[in-house]
Amino acid sequence: MSMKRLYILIYLFALFGCSDFLEEYSQDKAYVQNYEDLDELLLGNAYFSRITSGYWMASGTGSGQFYFPWIHVVADELVQDAVSSSWFEAGKVTFGYHTWQLHVWTDPEGNKVWDDGADYRNLYAHINACNMILEELKAFEGKNDTDKQNISRIQGECYFLRGACYFLLANFYGKPYVAATASEDPAVPLKLTNYVEDKSYVRNSVAEVYQQVEKDLLTAELCLKDVPKKSVWRADVNAVRLMLSRMYLYMSSYANAKKYAELVTTEGPLLADLNIFSGGEFLTPDLSELIFSMGSSSLPGNVAIGPYSNYGNNYMVSRELYEAYAPEKGEDLRSQYFVVEDGGGLFYRKLQGGTWVKTELSDVFVLRSAEAWLNLAEAAACSDDEPTARLALKTLREKRIKQEAFDESEINDLSGEALVRFIREERQRELCLEGHRWFDLRRYRVAGKYPQAVTLTHVVTHKVQGDNWWEYNVQWTREFVLPTDDAAWVMPLPEAEVDLNTGMLNNPRNERAYKNVNH
16 A cells, blocks of 8 residues: 555544544554555545534524534425524524525525535545545455455445445535536535545536446445345445435336335335334434434524424424425324424424434435335336336335225225325335435426426514513515526535635525515
């Protein structure tokens, strides 16, 4: 191993430090002697970090600590809890995202309160770690079958993580994939080398980034195909195939999306049945259908989980999300275990943890079998295989609807666009607050089959503290609208990156108009 490579790895380890994923490993290694050292670097630097606190919104402390927590407030799953909330710091620091402002980092008074470059830097840091580890792995061939399998596993996990990070970056900063324009639509720079390059980067196209994601994930599948699963905290072949099915679905490549979703539904873990579910919290490491998770959750302490936990929780489940379960019928068990109405308020129960307490699973990167069944249903319905779509939909819903109320004819009567719309509504119900909704709404607008217009409306009340610490006075209430053809469906690149890379153009974005609402 060259001294240059050695120094790079030492720098990498010192720069990114250690995370909770490294608890099982020795942390006093200063250099790489074998592939086990690279596995340690993989866990500590390529995977998303897990944070020990659930408190992120106030004063903008979540930017850089959690992964894109704003993803939950840009769509239609959460609304401001302007009545119960006793203080409003969280609403201030996420205001720019929640109302699709020109400057997403601004609060209602125009102050910069959020680091808009944190997610960009974090994802590229993980990509860089993968690049370095993949290069160093070339020095190790393996003395026996166990060594060779572990080296293949490390390679597979690196390719999966790099592909997943670029997939996220493309869907944050690039337009949704449209085959006719993807080669011209700008996304993000591709960097696949393991060394520092003294140059200004340019944005690769959406098509180029997706091609790299596809290449990485297909390589990861080959590396992990015959490797036993280590844990839910480590990517395996089912995680790779689920990401492939998602990627192809976003591309409207329905045959490929169907192929990989079917592999997960056949070889992956079985769906959990809410008819026999006895836990208080659905998303836990013990969930039978869990495939993989990395990172942690910013939701506890910031989204109301019960009538006595509202202090500081400035967001709550939207009425639109809750009513998607048709709670008046009392048939959908997700209105008991995912979101609930209690004492007149709407609360999140699916991944609740406790106020200010870390949950075990991520709220933005968790893979489970339910998504595979939904990907299969949508891909099949959009490729004229409606029997497969209905069967996939039936398989999921019979695990979510009370047995005595489940009516298969409800699904059998659906066809064409009505079937696809129902599947998309099922995604809203099933995958709520797991980081899917914003991406789904973006792609529905340009879907290859049955595109649909999407308009979002958020109402925000701005408060300032009065003479007493518990007293907050309303300054204004305003309505903000995001039309289906608005440029703000694409996030702005961090201003620091645009300034650093000469000639890099940012995504267009307008000042956000509003309408005053009477108190």
